[in-house]
Amino acid sequence: MNMLVIGEKINVLTNIVYESIVSKDLSPIVSLAIQQVESGAEALDVNIGPDIAGGEQIMKELVGVIQQNVAVPLCLNGTPGMIEAGLGVHRGRAIINGVTGDRERMGRLLFLAGEFNAGIIGMALPERGYASDVNEGCSIAMDIVEEAARQGIMPSDIYLDPVLASFSMNPAALTGATGTVRLFKETFPGTKTLVGLSNISQG
Incomplete structure (x- = not known):
């Protein structure tokens, strides 16, 4: 039986992700993505929650920068509008x-x-x-x-x-x-x- 390992660390509820988004310095999030894939994650959850201002644009930027650095599908988590924005720029097949x-x-x-x-x-x-x-x-x-x-x-x-x-x-x-x-x-x-x-x- 195959098992898909999904990394969950890119979550706006964590300080490192929240501060990275607010400061517009996404390099800590990129590092989290790389670390999880190197540790065996075969997909990454990208959870920016329902309440963050400018969430649709943030989701686009996160999907873009993460996919520039790792080659695994992303699980997009947020409001329907945020998820749609992420799907619009995701390369390959995403998971909602x-x-x-x-x-x-x-x-x-x-x-x-x-x-x-x-x-x-x-x-x-x-x-x-x-x-x-x-x-x-x-x-x-x-x-x-x-x-x-x-x-x-x-x-x-x-x-x-x-x-x-x-x-x-x-x-x-x-x-x-x-x-x-x-x-x-x-x-x-x-x-x-x-x-x-x-x-x-x-x-």
């Missing part, structure tokens, strides 16, 4: 991170995935909070997979993420996520699964 149970966000991002031939990360998140149990997570995934099919997105281009809560919030999170992943594999053949392991240490 992430499609949730929010119907408006789901519709916009799946449309973009179809338009730009991008892969998607489908997150088992309702509009607010976390899924209450495995069944709710699977129901959200079902909505994403069915809507993706309507946009012409193949199951093999979908990564389903059970969304691992931090250990401090839910000590049983890892066990629950394992059960959700197992149900995803049984229910949605042909799709792939993904778990953000860094989530467990947050909080």
